[in-house]
Amino acid sequence: MAFGQGPLIDPKKRQRQAQLKKDRFECCEWAKQRAGYDPVSSPAGTAPVPAETRAKALLGAASGALIGGIRRGRQERIQQQAPQDRAAVQAGRVHKYNRAFGACMEGRGYTAK
Numbered sequence: 001m002a003f004g005q006g007p008l009i010d011p012k013k014r015q016r017q018a019q020l021k022k023d024r025f026e027c028c029e030w031a032k033q034r035a036g037y038d039p040v041s042s043p044a045g046t047a048p049v050p051a052e053t054r055a056k057a058l059l060g061a062a063s064g065a066l067i068g069g070i071r072r073g074r075q076e077r078i079q080q081q082a083p084q085d086r087a088a089v090q091a092g093r094v095h096k097y098n099r100a101f102g103a104c105m106e107g108r109g110y111t112a113k
Contacts, residue, residue: 006039007102007112015109027104034100037093 011020032038102112 006098007105009105010111010113011109012111013109020110023105023108023110027101027108030104031097031100035093035097037097039094039097 009020009024015023028039105112
């Protein structure tokens with residue numbers, strides 16, 4: 001599933017449009033809490049890097065600086081890896097959000113694909 005796309009929702013119990021809108025809103029709020037991700041305010045690729053990941057990068061950079069000749073190679077690898085780390089974190093949040101949202105909607109009588 002691409003960023004910004006959520007599960008497709010089909011009513012199984014002939015829910016009306018007003019009910020669908022209410023259920024979508026409530027499930028969206030629940031999924032945001034579960035996943036720590038908001039698809040509206042978290043555009044793809046801009047998720048903040050978790051503190052643990054930043055600390056590892058900083059620790060790696062600091063120890064690399066102490067090891068002279070290894071320093072440049074290590075810092076280059078960290079810089080090259082950072083965008084991939086952010087993308088992986090973002091993808092995990094999106095996946096967790098979509099799973100939570102789909103589970104919530106299925107629990108309310110919809111099919112989530």
